[in-house]
Amino acid sequence: MIDLKDITKVYRTGSQSLEALRGVSLAIGRGEFVSIMGPSGSGKSTLMNIVGCLDTPTAGAYALDGQAVAGLTFDELAAVRNRKIGFVFQNFNLLPYATAWENVELPMLFDGKSARRRRERVTELLQAVGLFDWREHRPTELSGGQQQRIALARALANDPPILLADEPTGNLDSKSGEEIMAILIDLWRAGRTIVMVTHNDHIAARSERVIRLFDGQVVA
Numbered sequence: 234m235i236d237l238k239d240i241t242k243v244y245r246t247g248s249q250s251l252e253a254l255r256g257v258s259l260a261i262g263r264g265e266f267v268s269i270m271g272p273s274g275s276g277k278s279t280l281m282n283i284v285g286c287l288d289t290p291t292a293g294a295y296a297l298d299g300q301a302v303a304g305l306t307f308d309e310l311a312a313v314r315n316r317k318i319g320f321v322f323q324n325f326n327l328l329p330y331a332t333a334w335e336n337v338e339l340p341m342l343f344d345g346k347s348a349r350r351r352r353e354r355v356t357e358l359l360q361a362v363g364l365f366d367w368r369e370h371r372p373t374e375l376s377g378g379q380q381q382r383i384a385l386a387r388a389l390a391n392d393p394p395i396l397l398a399d400e401p402t403g404n405l406d407s408k409s410g411e412e413i414m415a416i417l418i419d420l421w422r423a424g425r426t427i428v429m430v431t432h433n434d435h436i437a438a439r440s441e442r443v444i445r446l447f448d449g450q451v452v453a
């Protein structure tokens with residue numbers, strides 16, 4: 234599903250350069266649940282941005298679900314993202330002035346789905362995360378755990394085969410974190426491919442496999 238070969242990423246500012254990734258090669262199969270761990274500055278965020286088609290590598294090859302994406306334009310990458318990938322972030326990244334319903338509906342608006350299909354899908358997702366009765370509430374009226382469940386519903390709006398979760402429990406109390414992990418595990422068992430960045434060994438142990446980065450390289 235995800236195949237990276239000799240990926241490097243170099244950031245340049247004037248005469249200065251920073252090699253964030255140094256020849257990363259890894260493969261993640263369809264239906265796997267993989268955690269990515271490493272200290273700050275190890276390249277985790279850069280790797281996730283490339284896997285998520287939010288950024289392009291300086292060198293190397295990346296195939297996503299059999300499609301070569303390393304050389305695509307940003308518009309082409311955006312189209313791939315919308316079809317293939319759902320994102321969940323540590324800080325939720327919900328639109329603050331939109332309701333829970335509107336936040337979940339947004340990816341489907343970009344995808345051109347009909348009003349009827351959007352209504353059916355948002356209803357289904359909000360019921361699945363237990364927040365249908367909160368559909369008219371804005372993020373500031375929701376707890377952190379509720380916001381992350383709305384963010385998960387939004388990530389699933391277009392039914393992507395891959396879910397990328399960047400520290401999904403990082404801003405949550407232990408109970409809310411366990412609720413989010415239970416949803417992720419259910420999604421994985423239903424066949425979704427999940428790639429999760431975490432600093433928490435206990436959380437990482439819930440996945441099938443752990444990839445460890447250090448100084449821009451895979452070390453384990």
